[in-house]
Amino acid sequence: xxxxxxxxFMRETKRWVGRKPVLIVSLITPLFWVLLFGKSxxxxxxxxxxxxxxxxxxxxxxxxxVEAIRFRVFEIFxxxxxxxxxxxxxxxxxxxxxxxxxxxxxxxxxxxGYMSRLMVSPIRRESIYLAKVAASVFRALVLSLTLLMVAxxxxxxxxxxxxxxxxxxxxxxxxxTSLTFTSIFMLVGFLTDSHEVIFSTAxxxxxxxxxTSSALFPxxxxxxxxxxxxxxxxxxxxxxxVRYFLIGKSxxxxxxxxxxLAAASLxxxxxxxxxxxxxxxx
Amino acid sequence: xxxxxxxxxxxxxxxxxxTAVKGVSxxxxxGELYALLGPNGAGKTTTVKMLTTxxxxxxxxxxxxxxxxxxxxxxxxxxxxxxxxxxxxxDEMSGWENVLIQAKLYGYKGREAEERxxxxxxxxxxxxxxxxxxxxxxxxxxxxxxxxxSLVHDPQVLFLDEPTLGLDVQGRRAIWDLxxxxxxxxxTIMLTTHYMEEAEALxxxxxxxxMGEIKAEGTPEDLKSKLGGDKVYIEALTPExxxxxxxxxxxxxxxxxxxxxxxxxxxxxxxTSLPEIARVLSERRVKAVNIVRPNLEEVFLELTGRRLREExxxxxxxxxxSHKIR
Numbered sequence: 001x002x003x004x005x006x007x008x009f010m011r012e013t014k015r016w017v018g019r020k021p022v023l024i025v026s027l028i029t030p031l032f033w034v035l036l037f038g039k040s041x042x043x044x045x046x047x048x049x050x051x052x053x054x055x056x057x058x059x060x061x062x063x064x065x066v067e068a069i070r071f072r073v074f075e076i077f078x079x080x081x082x083x084x085x086x087x088x089x090x091x092x093x094x095x096x097x098x099x100x101x102x103x104x105x106x107x108x109x110x111x112x113g114y115m116s117r118l119m120v121s122p123i124r125r126e127s128i129y130l131a132k133v134a135a136s137v138f139r140a141l142v143l144s145l146t147l148l149m150v151a152x153x154x155x156x157x158x159x160x161x162x163x164x165x166x167x168x169x170x171x172x173x174x175x176x177t178s179l180t181f182t183s184i185f186m187l188v189g190f191l192t193d194s195h196e197v198i199f200s201t202a203x204x205x206x207x208x209x210x211x212t213s214s215a216l217f218p219x220x221x222x223x224x225x226x227x228x229x230x231x232x233x234x235x236x237x238x239x240x241x242v243r244y245f246l247i248g249k250s251x252x253x254x255x256x257x258x259x260x261l262a263a264a265s266l267x268x269x270x271x272x273x274x275x276x277x278x279x280x281x282x
Numbered sequence: 283x284x285x286x287x288x289x290x291x292x293x294x295x296x297x298x299x300x301t302a303v304k305g306v307s308x309x310x311x312x313g314e315l316y317a318l319l320g321p322n323g324a325g326k327t328t329t330v331k332m333l334t335t336x337x338x339x340x341x342x343x344x345x346x347x348x349x350x351x352x353x354x355x356x357x358x359x360x361x362x363x364x365x366x367x368x369x370x371x372x373d374e375m376s377g378w379e380n381v382l383i384q385a386k387l388y389g390y391k392g393r394e395a396e397e398r399x400x401x402x403x404x405x406x407x408x409x410x411x412x413x414x415x416x417x418x419x420x421x422x423x424x425x426x427x428x429x430x431x432s433l434v435h436d437p438q439v440l441f442l443d444e445p446t447l448g449l450d451v452q453g454r455r456a457i458w459d460l461x462x463x464x465x466x467x468x469x470t471i472m473l474t475t476h477y478m479e480e481a482e483a484l485x486x487x488x489x490x491x492x493m494g495e496i497k498a499e500g501t502p503e504d505l506k507s508k509l510g511g512d513k514v515y516i517e518a519l520t521p522e523x524x525x526x527x528x529x530x531x532x533x534x535x536x537x538x539x540x541x542x543x544x545x546x547x548x549x550x551x552x553x554t555s556l557p558e559i560a561r562v563l564s565e566r567r568v569k570a571v572n573i574v575r576p577n578l579e580e581v582f583l584e585l586t587g588r589r590l591r592e593e594x595x596x597x598x599x600x601x602x603x604s605h606k607i608r
Contacts, residue, residue: 003389003391004386004387007383007386007387008383008387011372014375014379015374015375018374018375019374112368112369112370113366113367113368113369114370114372116336116364116366116368116370117364117366117370117384119335119336120334120335120359120362121359121384121387122356122359122360122388122389
């Protein structure tokens with residue numbers, strides 16, 4: 001079963017690599033978000049006393065106030081600049097975007113008859129699902145890492161004492177998050193024969209999930225009701241973890257959250273795989 | 283049991299309120315070429331899908347080389363090859379890559395997988411174009427690639443679903459030659475088609491299927507001889523003239539039928555009966571005389587009252603409907 005999965009994984013990946021324009025297009029939107037929005041929303045620079053015409057005796061106090069505010073900003077965002085905060089969240093959002101559209105290839109394989117070909121061959125149905133999920137997770141990883149690299153060139157600030165182990169931990173987090181979302185939305189691809197269904201579900205969930213998480217803004221700044229929603233959004237935990245490892249923003253019980261994310265991703269994978277295989281044999 | 287390769291026992295498939303296949307039974311011997319002939323939407327593809335484990339029958343059973351398509355699915359899949367109606371190959375990859383993936387899916391590794399992929403491509407005469415992207419292939423080449431993809435594991439039973447659909451004469455000939463070659467090698471072949479020439483040219487036995495039921499079964503010769511020989515269509519200038527000719531021919535002991543201004547005479551051999559018919563008709567004003575030799579198209583017409591291809595529109599609706607229900 002592993003070798004079948006590998007063969008099918010390579011097929012999907014080869015097709016993806018062969019289509020460079022698609023690769024570039026899927027990077028453009030998140031890059032725009034990070035570079036244009038992230039860079040222009042310069043919170044630290046908003047609080048500045050440099051050119052204020054203040055009497056001498058107030059100047060020192062003003063500087064103290066600015067320092068206090070900046071400390072608060074750091075507390076909330078875990079970084080002095082919003083760009084770093086946002087880029088680390090967008091790495092996770094990328095996996096959501098990639099995941100919600102993952103069912104498209106399944107729908108096309110069904111429509112073009114390739115799925116029938118797979119289904120008359122003596123392979124386990126599970127390997128069809130696993131290969132598709134694995135290929136989509138791989139794509140999400142490549143895109144996320146590319147985003148991180150571009151962000152680094154554009155001035156992303158890693159935490160002090162950042163090591164390869166932190167990077168590896170962040171990659172694992174991104175993988176698990178991607179696995180969770182892809183498993184769920186791949187199931188949609190196995191259930192439907194229409195790519196419109198995929199596109200509309202993706203459009204339906206992408207933005208709400210992104211905004212009701214800590215990916216773009218810290219939860220602590222949200223109204224009470226929104227905080228409740230963000231508290232159950234897996235994207236929140238994923239972005240918090242990535243920030244914990246990459247920029248050192250503090251969070252409570254990171255390892256517990258890590259374990260919960262791992263467990264959640266495995267459970268969704270197994271459940272959605274079973275449901276997808278059942279849908280195939282209908 | 284050694285003699286039977288494919289056996290269908292009262293196969294039924296229902297899609298919601300629609301019964302696509304209504305209790306189909308037949309046996310195909312080892313090495314035999316069996317054709318399901320019928321218009322689009324007759325239930326041919328649904329039958330093939332049940333035989334190849336792609337669809338679960340609503341009721342009934344089927345066996346391939348003694349293995350049940352319901353219980354021994356993996357064993358069945360190992361020994362069958364399906365060439366589906368759709369073109370399934372990845373057109374962004376080369377023919378070689380497509381066939382190689384297929385070989386690997388059947389569990390062959392490294393050298394052996396490559397060897398089998400090469401041999402399959404050679405059989406269908408695509409080795410020369412193997413490294414080209416499939417998007418550059420012609421329709422006939424794509425169809426042959428589909429066949430190559432289904433050959434990598436040396437199937438004992440081959441299912442071809444409308445293998446020449448949409449091909450030009452040349453492309454069709456190439457496929458026919460391949461099918462004959464497979465038959466020579468002892469592969470059991472089941473073919474579905476709505477081209478009667480195809481069924482007639484290739485098959486040992488034909489089942490005529492319509493509205494999900496097998497209407498007749500036998501060798502093409504058997505089926506044609508049931509028609510009772512040739513038909514002579516005599517088109518008179520007026521219905522009155524036709525009626526006259528009708529009664530005169532009847533008096534001479536001919537088997538005649540009258541349809542408006544056309545008289546249809548059934549004879550065992552038109553070549554020897556024509557002189558006498560002509561003598562009778564010498565007094566009549568006749569516009570045209572047509573001789574129709576028995577063919578499967580005529581057999582189908584006789585059995586169902588319809589032609590094989592005039593159903594195109596309805597069957598399209600049928601397909602859309604059954605697709606939606608599924």
